[in-house]
Each structure stands twice: as structure tokens, then as C-alpha cells.
Amino acid sequence: MRRRRIVTRLGSGYGPGMKKLVLAAVVALSFPAFAQTSNQAERLRDSALNDEIAWDIVEGLTTEVGPRPAGTEAEARARDWALARLKALGFANVHVETYDMPVWVRGEERAEIVAPFPQRLVVTALGKSGATPAGGLTAEVVGFDTLAELEAAPDAAVKGRIVFVSHGMTATQDGSQYSYYGPVRRTAPSIAARKGAAAIVIRSLGTGYHRNPHAGTQTVAAGVTPIPAGALSLPDSDQLQRILKRGKKVTMRLTLTPRNLGLRQSGNVVAEVRGSDPQAGIVLVGGHLDSWDLGTGAIDDAAGVAITAAAAKRVMAAGRPRRTIRIVWFGAEEVGGPGSDAYLAAHKGEKIVFVSESDFGADRIWQMKPGFAAANSALAGRIEAALAPLGIGRGTDPAEAGADLGDWVKAGVAAVDLQQDGTRYFDWHHTPDDTLDKIDPGQLRQNVAAWTAMLSLVANAPEEIERKTPAP
Numbered sequence: 001m002r003r004r005r006i007v008t009r010l011g012s013g014y015g016p017g018m019k020k021l022v023l024a025a026v027v028a029l030s031f032p033a034f035a036q037t038s039n040q041a042e043r044l045r046d047s048a049l050n051d052e053i054a055w056d057i058v059e060g061l062t063t064e065v066g067p068r069p070a071g072t073e074a075e076a077r078a079r080d081w082a083l084a085r086l087k088a089l090g091f092a093n094v095h096v097e098t099y100d101m102p103v104w105v106r107g108e109e110r111a112e113i114v115a116p117f118p119q120r121l122v123v124t125a126l127g128k129s130g131a132t133p134a135g136g137l138t139a140e141v142v143g144f145d146t147l148a149e150l151e152a153a154p155d156a157a158v159k160g161r162i163v164f165v166s167h168g169m170t171a172t173q174d175g176s177q178y179s180y181y182g183p184v185r186r187t188a189p190s191i192a193a194r195k196g197a198a199a200i201v202i203r204s205l206g207t208g209y210h211r212n213p214h215a216g217t218q219t220v221a222a223g224v225t226p227i228p229a230g231a232l233s234l235p236d237s238d239q240l241q242r243i244l245k246r247g248k249k250v251t252m253r254l255t256l257t258p259r260n261l262g263l264r265q266s267g268n269v270v271a272e273v274r275g276s277d278p279q280a281g282i283v284l285v286g287g288h289l290d291s292w293d294l295g296t297g298a299i300d301d302a303a304g305v306a307i308t309a310a311a312a313k314r315v316m317a318a319g320r321p322r323r324t325i326r327i328v329w330f331g332a333e334e335v336g337g338p339g340s341d342a343y344l345a346a347h348k349g350e351k352i353v354f355v356s357e358s359d360f361g362a363d364r365i366w367q368m369k370p371g372f373a374a375a376n377s378a379l380a381g382r383i384e385a386a387l388a389p390l391g392i393g394r395g396t397d398p399a400e401a402g403a404d405l406g407d408w409v410k411a412g413v414a415a416v417d418l419q420q421d422g423t424r425y426f427d428w429h430h431t432p433d434d435t436l437d438k439i440d441p442g443q444l445r446q447n448v449a450a451w452t453a454m455l456s457l458v459a460n461a462p463e464e465i466e467r468k469t470p471a472p
């Protein structure tokens with residue numbers, strides 16, 4: 001099926017994009033070193049369409065470790081699992097780099113309408129949420145359709161009440177509404193706290209109509225003591241909106257009993273494919289090892305660490321590449337990135353010439369966004385040409401990487417984003433339903449094929465990989 005689809009794509013259409021590709025192919029053929037790297041990348045890409053390595057990692061990690069909340073004993077078990085698996089795969093320099101971080105853990109969680117229509121609602125605490133008394137707190141609910149309405153509200157309208165913010169993130173291929181509506185989860189709790197709210201519940205930042213609320217962290221503003229903060233599932237959020245629309249005074253009892261455990265150890269797991277030319281710089285890729293506690297973190301982000309490690313392994317198996325490929329399985333991404341901060345602080349002096357991150361599930365890659373200096377446009381063209389047969393088109397926005405490697409891109413390091421289809425991703429993201437069955441093995445293999453081709457081309461590029469901006 002997949003092969004037939006590839007042929008159809010190549011056979012159909014010969015627009016301006018395809019002309020550029022042909023040009024890239026002609027340029028590659030006229031320089032034997034480039035042609036050689038392109039030929040090898042294509043061979044590796046095609047054999048990766050039968051990959052089993054990524055599935056074995058994602059299946060093993062989600063089954064043998066399960067949920068991996070940052071800074072907990074489960075995340076430590078995940079690091080042990082990762083060390084053993086990466087060593088067994090034959091990577092070099094496999095080790096953990098530790099750091100300390102404040103740890104928050106979930107407690108009991110209950111929400112119920114006391115009046116006018118008594119009933120339970122399904123809620124989960126947002127990361128860093130404050131706690132209610134053990135028996136819960138009961139207060140009047142004040143509803144806001146948008147974050148802007150909450151911001152504009154006088155303190156008197158909010159003080160002592162349970163704030164409810166509803167909003168309507170919808171599914172998009174690029175997942176962009178997660179950024180657009182994200183502040184409702186990240187900043188609304190602190191805004192409500194500053195206005196004197198007793199607690200806050202939001203409509204989950206997600207798209208799936210099931211009664212699973214979506215967890216996720218918040219950003220606690222300076223000087224704010226977190227108030228109890230929870231997310232309602234989408235159907236429960238709709239229900240609360242309908243109840244509020246009846247115009248009667250609505251009272252809710254909210255019970256959230258999370259705890260702060262203080263500073264605990266977390267860590268990043270590192271492994272390498274050793275390159276032959278230490279002067280050529282390091283290619284840094286990865287995803288994150290931690291997950292939210294409700295599901296088993298299959299799409300977020302066992303898939304990402306599996307895809308990148310499988311691709312690196314396949315490049316390694318084809319012979320020593322020119323550049324070292326370094327894989328990092330970051331810890332503690334979900335709680336605001338102390339793992340990526342620690343990594344950047346410890347390694348910013350190294351010659352890291354390229355970064356790329358996989359942290360958006362396991363559905364097929366549809367777009368590649370290059371982020372190279374103008375001097376490396378030929379390399380971008382070779383990557384584009386190698387990915388086109390997988391149904392991956394070149395986008396116009398520059399690469400940004402993600403939460404764990406984005407700071408490197410901001411600092412001027414070259415990057416490529418291999419953008420996965422996010423249409424289904426936010427149905428399950430951060431819910432109890434982020435489980436292995438949501439991963440389609442065929443789409444996972446397409447990811448590995450794309451990553452293998454890109455990594456092979458970048459690690460073996462005969463030319464130097466330049467910074468986009470001079471080093472700071």
C-alpha cells in the first residue's frame with residue numbers, strides 16, 4: 001500500500017516545487033560526494049519503512065515502565081530502562097546527566113455541582129496546582145468565555161469564587177491552536193489567583209469528546225501562590241456552561257489534594273553514534289522520557305524517543321557517519337523543562353551544529369521545515385528531495401524545534417522540523433488515553449524513514465553546517 005502511494009505521488013504533478021527537486025537532484029549528481037550521501041540516505045529511508053526498532057522501544061517503555069512523571073521514582077525507573085535499551089542497541093557513551101527539580105504529585109480529585117443541579121463533573125488537577133482542604137472547598141462559580149474576559153474582570157467579580165474559563169481549541173493538522181489557546185491553561189490560574197479567586201477550573205486544553213480531562217502544567221507568575229486549579233473534560237465543560245446559562249447561582253465543591261515533595265533528582269539520558277570527524281560538529285536529536293501520570297505516555301513522548309533512536313541506530317548500522325549523532329532522552333519536559341535547561345547550561349560550549357526534536361506523537365510526517373543558513377541551502381535541498389517520496393512537502397516557516405531543543409535554534413543553531421500530523425494528537429494528549437493502541441505502526445515507520453534519511457544526510461554532509469547567526 002505504502003509503496004504504491006509513493007509511486008502515485010511521484011507520478012502526479014510536476015509543479016515548481018518538483019522542478020526545484022529535479023534541480024537539487026541534478027546538482028547532487030554533478031558532485032559525487034553529495035550524490036553518494038543522497039544515495040545512501042535513500043537506501044536507508046526505504047529499508048526503514050520496515051523498521052521494528054521504534055515499535056520495540058515504544059512498546060517496551062510504555063509496558064515495562066508505564067507512566068513516568070518528572071522527578072518521581074517512575075521516571076528514575078525509566079532512566080534505568082533507557083540505559084539498558086540504548087546500550088543493548090549498541091550506542092556509545094550511554095549515560096545519565098542528573099539535576100534536581102521541585103516535584104509535584106497529584107492527589108485526590110473531585111468536582112461536583114452542589115446547586116442548582118447536584119451532580120459530579122470529571123476533573124483533573126493542573127500541574128503545580130495548589131490544594132483544597134481535604135474535604136474540598138465550596139464556592140460560587142463565575143464563568144468566562146475567554147481569558148481576555150477573565151483579565152478584564154474586576155477583582156470583586158472573582159474574589160472568593162471558583163473561576164471557570166471555557167474556550168474552544170479545535171483540531172488542526174499543525175496543532176497550532178494548542179499554542180493559541182495554551183495561555184488558558186498556563187496563565188489563567190495565576191491571573192485568577194491575583195484577583196483573589198478561591199480556585200479555578202478550565203475547559204481542558206484538548207480536542208477529544210470523551211470524559212477524560214487533559215492534564216498539563218501551568219506557569220506560576222512571580223509572587224503568586226498557586227490556587228487549586230483543575231481541567232474539566234470537554235463534555236463536563238459543556239455541561240457546566242449549560243448549567244451557568246440557566247442564570248441561577250451555581251455552587252461547586254472542588255477537592256484537589258496534590259502535594260509538593262520538594263527537590264528531587266531527575267535526569268537526561270544520553271547516547272551517541274560516534275562520528276569520524278570531531279571537527280565537523282555534533283548532531284543533537286531527541287525527545288522526552290518523562291510523561292504525565294494519567295496515561296502511559298505513548299504518543300507523548302515514548303514515540304519521539306523511539307523514532308529518533310531508531311533512526312540513529314539505522315544510520316549507525318550503515319557505517320560510521322562523519323558527525324557524531326547524539327541522542328538525548330530529556331527528563332522533566334512536561335513540568336516546564338528543567339531537563340532541557342540543565343542540558344543547555346552544561347553543553348552550550350560544545351560544537352553542536354544541528355538540532356531536531358520529535359515530540360508530537362507518531363502520526364505521519366507531512367511537512368519538513370528547514371532552518372539552515374543560506375550557505376547550507378543545498379543540504380536543505382537534498383533533505384527535501386529525500387523526503388518527497390514519503391509524501392513530505394517543504395514548508396515555508398523556519399524550523400523552531402520544540403520545548404527541549406528550541407533554545408538552541410533561538411541561539412542560531414541549524415535545525416529541521418519534521419512536522420507530524422496533529423489532527424488526532426490533542427484528542428488524547430495528557431489524558432489517561434495516551435496509550436500504546438493510539439500508535440499506528442505504519443505511520444510510526446514513516447516517521448522512522450524520514451528521520452533516518454534526514455539524519456543520514458545531515459550527519460554525513462560533506463560541507464560544513466553553518467550557524468544561522470553568529471555565536472553569541
Ligand SMILES: [Zn+2]
Nearest residue numbers: 288300301359
Ligand atoms: Zn511532549
